[in-house]
Amino acid sequence: MKLEQIDLVKLLPEFMRGDRANRGLAAGANIVLRDVAAKAKLLTVWDKIDSMTDEQLDELAWELNIEWYKSTADTQTKRAIIKSSDKVHAKLGTKWAVEQIITDYFGSGAVREWWEYGGEPYHFKVFSTNPGLVNEHHDEFLAMLEVVKRKSAWLDAVIISLTGEMNIFAGVATHDLTFETHTMGDIEAIAGEAAALAATF
Numbered sequence: 603m604k605l606e607q608i609d610l611v612k613l614l615p616e617f618m619r620g621d622r623a624n625r626g627l628a629a630g631a632n633i634v635l636r637d638v639a640a641k642a643k644l645l646t647v648w649d650k651i652d653s654m655t656d657e658q659l660d661e662l663a664w665e666l667n668i669e670w671y672k673s674t675a676d677t678q679t680k681r682a683i684i685k686s687s688d689k690v691h692a693k694l695g696t697k698w699a700v701e702q703i704i705t706d707y708f709g710s711g712a713v714r715e716w717w718e719y720g721g722e723p724y725h726f727k728v729f730s731t732n733p734g735l736v737n738e739h740h741d742e743f744l745a746m747l748e749v750v751k752r753k754s755a756w757l758d759a760v761i762i763s764l765t766g767e768m769n770i771f772a773g774v775a776t777h778d779l780t781f782e783t784h785t786m787g788d789i790e791a792i793a794g795e796a797a798a799l800a801a802t803f
Contacts, residue, residue: 607641608632651681670703670746682706695752700728703750708732708739721758726751728760735760744758 610628611619613615647662652661656673659680661705663671668687675683683706693699696715704711716723728735728747735743747757 606636606641608635608639610635648685648687651684654681656680669749672707672742672746677705681709690750694750695755697726699750700726700747703746704728704730704735704743708735708743709745711735716758722756724752724754725756725758727758729763730760731763731765733762733764736762 610631611625614624614628651662656677659667659677660673663673663680663684666684666687668683668691670690671680671687673680683703686706688700690699693702697715700713701711704713708730709732711728711732714724714727714729719727721727729796743756743760751757786792
């Protein structure tokens with residue numbers, strides 16, 4: 603049942619429906635509740651994030667105090683950051699928070715803690731498929747990382763894994779070579795001439 607379509611008169615127990623005062627009170631409450639429901643829609647923000655402009659998203663991010671938010675990001679990225687901001691705020695300093703901002707900004711990413719690769723205590727590595735982490739967005743990434751990671755954690759490396767597709771063609775050919783000797787005439791006479799010719803050399 604939707605709040606803006608509620609009918610309290612129908613919700614009254616059977617023994618109360620016969621009383622005009624009860625029905626009148628329920629009908630009056632219907633008007634008040636429907637008005638409140640209509641006004642509440644104007645106050646909601648989270649269900650309108652997908653239709654907000656860049657300027658509105660920037661303002662909302664400022665109001666929510668999202669320190670890792672960048673106004674230079676594209677619109678879809680801004681929306682993803684705002685939608686996950688409550689969870690990231692709740693889990694700041696964790697592996698999950700770091701992975702979430704990498705995913706929101708750069709599309710994919712994973713964190714490996716020091717014990718997973720035999721590193722020094724409190725160190726970690728970041729794995730991603732986006733070369734922007736080590737190229738044009740390197741400084742931006744490090745600044746965001748500093749906000750969400752644990753202060754006692756140290757980044758050892760950013761490892762980029764690239765995959766690609768290429769067409770490889772292979773071919774097989776066969777070549778059949780045969781030698782045939784054809785002799786015309788008397789074989790013994792030709793053999794004698796060949797022997798005499800060989801003796802002169």
